[in-house]
Amino acid sequence: MRNILIVGAGQAGLQLALSLKAEGHQVTLMSARTPAEIRAGRPTSTQAMFDPALELERAYGLNHWDQAAPPIHGLHVMLAAPPGNLALQFTAPLDRPAYSTDQRIKFAQWLTEAEQAGVDVIYQPVSLSYLQALTPRYDLTIVAAGRGDLVEAFDRDPDRSPYTEPQRALAVAYVHGLAPDPAWPEPHVEFHAIPGLGELFVIPSLTTSGPCDILFWEAIPGGPLDVFENQPAENHLEITLGLIKENLPWFSERCGDVTLTDDQATIRGRFTPAVRKPVAHLPGGGIALGIGDIVISNDPITGQGSNTAAKAAAHYLQAILANGDKPFDEEWMTVTFESFWAAHGQAVTLWTNGMLQPLPPHAQQILGAASANQTVARRFAHGFEDPNDLLTWFADPQAAETYLRSV
Known part of the structure; x- marks a missing residue:
């Protein structure tokens, strides 16, 4: 049994703490907020978790919301060009549903479960100097806190970080009252792209007051x-709906009865x-x-943050178990991260960074083909479950051309 400290109680930190405890290790978890504080706070993300990531939770009995959260059956992609005009649309079904659960619900419950399972949960913010004082007490220290002073302890990797400033301004509202899409009434993620301006995502979710939808603007900085x-x-909500009415009138028709889910339901x-x-x-x-997020912090435009964190927790878990009684030295740490980067992190990062730029001609051709061919649309949806597949066709012009000729 190893003695492991985890600092940070988000998707990666909580999932890893609970699964390590289930495997018989001694775990201390540091959280800056209590379950009650999390429930009473603002949402922390726009999560949409796809089946492969959810299966990692299910393996340790951590996924409790499949019967309560609306099942997300696929993606509905719409392109506005110019703003106010619908130029292209297609639906991309998922083989197994995705789900979105407000992390105020999820993390509060997981923290409670961690205490009940025997994890030593300490509710206290951790400074860099305090972390230094803690590490000698443990066989391994893992930092899962994506914000605050601790981020500065991890050096930016310039070879893997092409951006030096924000690529989107983010504005989120959790809402009740959105009317279903009459053309596809089953719950699905909507992706409204407005080239040169930004994107609106609509995500069916479960929040503290029941099923809801997330309205999520990603605006190009400095733009309209x-x-x-x-x-x-x-x-916040008035501005959100005003932008929808101006730029996406076909969607605005469904927003007449929209209200915020609670008085903390917005973030920006x-x-x-x-x-x-x-x-x-x-x-x-x-x-x-x-x-x-402290080591791989991608823009949420591809909806991969929680999925990547879940996969990282599962990957690190297996690396810890495989290490046995050997030391968790710097070489082991580096190998553990690099093997995760090769397996998952690189594909997500390359895809996400690419989606922040104007789509190249071959990617536009793929979306056009998806609007007429369900095989292409279904493979595009599968890329959200396994971004590695996108690197074999969506990200490469020659591979894309070869694939489109074959379908």
Whole structure:
């Protein structure tokens, strides 16, 4: 039995803590917020988790919301060109449904379960100096806190981080009252792309007050959609709906009865996507291994944040179990991260960074083909479950041409 410290109680940290405890290890988990504080706070993400990531939760009995959350049966992609005009659309079905559960529900319950399972949960923010004082007490220290001072302990990897400033301004509202799409009434993620301006995502979800939808604007900084930052929070929904009416009138027709799910149901912000070196060298000589957003922080445009974190937790778990009684030294930490990068992180990062730029001609041809060919549409949807597949055709012009000729 190893003695392991995990700092941060998000998707990666909680999933890893619970699965390590189930495997018989001694685990200490540091959380900056209690379950009650999480439930009473604002949403932390726009998560949509696809079946392969959910299966990793199910393997340890951690997925409790499949019967309560609306099943997401696929993607509905719509292209507005110019704004206000629908130029292209297609539906891309998933073989197995995805689900979105408000992390206020999920993380609060997982924290409670961690305490009940015997994880030593400590509710306290962790500074860099405090982390240094803690590490000698444990066989392994893992940092899963994607925000705050601890991020600075992990050096940015310039070879894997092409951006030096935010690529989107983010504005999120959890809402009740959105009318179903009459053309496809089953729950699905909607992707409304407005070239040169940004995107609106609509995600069926489960929140603290029941089933809902997430309205999520991704605005190109400085453009006409980037209007939330200096506005009062109470105007957030009004601004959201105004942008929809102006740019997506076919969708605005379904928003007549939309209201916020609760008085904390909006978030906004922007950040610079980055990949960081996996090992932090702490003042005084200690080392810590990063996981989740602290080492791979991608824009949410491809909906992969929670999925990548879940896959990272499962990958690190297997690496810890395989290490037996051997030391968790810097070489082991580096190998663990690099093998995860090769298996999952690289594909997600390359795809996500590419989607932040204007789509190249071959990608536009793929979307056009998907609007007329369900085989292409279904494979596009599968890429959200396994982004590695996208690198074999969607990301490469020659491979895309070969594939489109074959279907």
